[in-house]
Amino acid sequence: MEILEKVAYMKGLAEGLGLDTKxxxxxxxxxxxxxxxxxxxxxxxxxxxQGELEEGLDAVSDDLADVxxxxxxxxSEDDEDDGEVYQTxxxxxxxxxxxxxxxxxxxxxxxxxxxxxxEFDLEEPDGCGGGCCGACAEPAAEDGEDDNG
Numbered sequence: 001m002e003i004l005e006k007v008a009y010m011k012g013l014a015e016g017l018g019l020d021t022k023x024x025x026x027x028x029x030x031x032x033x034x035x036x037x038x039x040x041x042x043x044x045x046x047x048x049x050q051g052e053l054e055e056g057l058d059a060v061s062d063d064l065a066d067v068x069x070x071x072x073x074x075x076s077e078d079d080e081d082d083g084e085v086y087q088t089x090x091x092x093x094x095x096x097x098x099x100x101x102x103x104x105x106x107x108x109x110x111x112x113x114x115x116x117x118x119e120f121d122l123e124e125p126d127g128c129g130g131g132c133c134g135a136c137a138e139p140a141a142e143d144g145e146d147d148n149g
Contacts, residue, residue: 004040007033092116 001009011033020026087098093114103109108119 002040002044004037004044007036007040011037088118090114090116090118 014029014033019029021030085098085100086104087096089095090097090111090113093111093116095111095113097109097111097113097118099109104120107121108117110117
């Protein structure tokens with residue numbers, strides 16, 4: 001039995017018992033019953049509004065889950081497409097510049113910070129010797145040895 005039904009039962013019981021609403025005690029009990037009736041109606045309204053809020057929150061939660069799924073799928077697709085990322089420092093503005101294999105293959109890029117044209121030489125250096133860059137695939141010279149021997 002809900003609160004509103006219990007208050008209605010109490011009012012009916014008071015009427016059935018012939019509660020004298022002219023006496024001091026009767027007036028007090030009538031006011032208490034009226035207050036309880038108002039509280040029960042207010043609670044009923046609150047419960048109805050809470051139900052509507054829960055439905056709205058569920059809809060927002062479902063929409064958010066759809067957005068998260070979409071974004072995470074996009075991120076995973078982006079991660080799969082990501083190749084190796086390269087970095088260099090612009091000699092003009094000293095800012096780090098990042099680029100991918102496609103730009104490296106083009107041979108040049110404009111610095112996004114200052115607009116300086118940065119060029120890349122992908123040819124292997126002739127006999128660099130000490131394995132300093134790894135491009136020549138020769139072993140690095142040990143300390144104290146020269147390239148001749």
